[in-house]
Amino acid sequence: MAERIPAALEEKFRSRLSFYQDIGIELFYRDRFPQQYASVTEEITLPKPAQKAQPAKATAPMSPAARKLDVLPVSPGVSLFEPMNKIAGDSLPKILADIGDCTRCKLHRGRTKLVFGDGNPKAELVFVGEGPGRDEDAQGLPFVGRAGKLLTQMIEAMGLQRKDVYICNVVKCRPPENRTPEKDEVETCSPFLLRQLDAIAPKVIVCLGSVAAQTLLQTNRGISHFRGEWLDFRGRKLLATYHPAYLLRNPGAKGEVWKDLQKVMAVLGLQVKKGSSAGAGQSTGKSS
Ligand code: SF4
Numbered sequence: 682m683a684e685r686i687p688a689a690l691e692e693k694f695r696s697r698l699s700f701y702q703d704i705g706i707e708l709f710y711r712d713r714f715p716q717q718y719a720s721v722t723e724e725i726t727l728p729k730p731a732q733k734a735q736p737a738k739a740t741a742p743m744s745p746a747a748r749k750l751d752v753l754p755v756s757p758g759v760s761l762f763e764p765m766n767k768i769a770g771d772s773l774p775k776i777l778a779d780i781g782d783c784t785r786c787k788l789h790r791g792r793t794k795l796v797f798g799d800g801n802p803k804a805e806l807v808f809v810g811e812g813p814g815r816d817e818d819a820q821g822l823p824f825v826g827r828a829g830k831l832l833t834q835m836i837e838a839m840g841l842q843r844k845d846v847y848i849c850n851v852v853k854c855r856p857p858e859n860r861t862p863e864k865d866e867v868e869t870c871s872p873f874l875l876r877q878l879d880a881i882a883p884k885v886i887v888c889l890g891s892v893a894a895q896t897l898l899q900t901n902r903g904i905s906h907f908r909g910e911w912l913d914f915r916g917r918k919l920l921a922t923y924h925p926a927y928l929l930r931n932p933g934a935k936g937e938v939w940k941d942l943q944k945v946m947a948v949l950g951l952q953v954k955k956g957s958s959a960g961a962g963q964s965t966g967k968s969s
Contacts (some may be wrong), residue, residue, distance in 0.1 A: 691912070767879040777797050779873075788812075788854035792854035794820065796853055799823055804845065805852030805884040806841070806886075809851065835939075885918045906939070922937075
């Protein structure tokens with residue numbers, strides 16, 4: 682007979698699941714990240730069946746993109762749940778309504794305006810940053826400060842306008858003093874980002890900086906390990922590059938970012954005008 686879990690733990694699960702239901706996620710892999718349940722399963726330790734040696738299974742060959750993901754270590758505790766399927770009929774307005782006047786994590790305390798995202802809801806290209814800064818918090822729009830101006834130049838150098846792409850962040854409220862969002866904040870807010878990406882269904886996702894990349898790829902590895910490589914994110918092409926704020930501090934890295942953006946342009950069928958470079962805003966290739 683199955684052992685009943687303690688009431689306090691059951692209540693914990695119940696409230697956690699109802700939170701995820703609130704934000705529109707109803708299906709979960711219960712044992713997808715077993716190591717993350719360690720602290721919980723300690724409290725309900727059940728006798729384990731004796732382990733038998735298993736013969737090695739033949740595995741189907743993986744695509745190069747999937748293989749790259751496969752070698753990235755999963756970060757313990759980045760996200761407990763991953764939605765299994767796209768939520769039928771989901772849309773950006775519905776996600777925004779579900780967020781509402783959000784107080785789900787402590788970042789709400791310091792925000793002026795929640796920064797949901799901006800751009801084309803049917804964009805082929807989505808840029809994902811880390812979180813709003815001071816200017817974004819004041820205006821309620823993503824990437825409108827100095828780093829945002831550089832991102833706009835980069836987008837224009839690709840032959841696009843901001844209105845052609847969609848721009849959003851992992852967390853929707855400004856972390857105090859622009860600090861890096863904490864694990865619990867990312868964990869609480871990132872399901873909304875996953876829903877945004879599913880609703881937009883872009884061809885390419887570009888992660889700006891390590892927080893966005895580590896969140897979507899569920900890895901602890903530094904961005905330098907996979908920057909500029911095509912990776913798979915739930916069947917979509919994902920590429921991570923440096924955050925524009927990093928480029929403001931390290932202008933020498935602009936060339937690397939421009940090479941990354943050229944890879945994105947190739948996939949989207951955009952043309953490079955000779956002499957273009959990230960931050961120069963000189964190219965006017967074909968728009969999507
Ligand atoms: S960061 Fe996200 S989860 Fe936290 S309060 Fe803002 S919208 Fe809610």
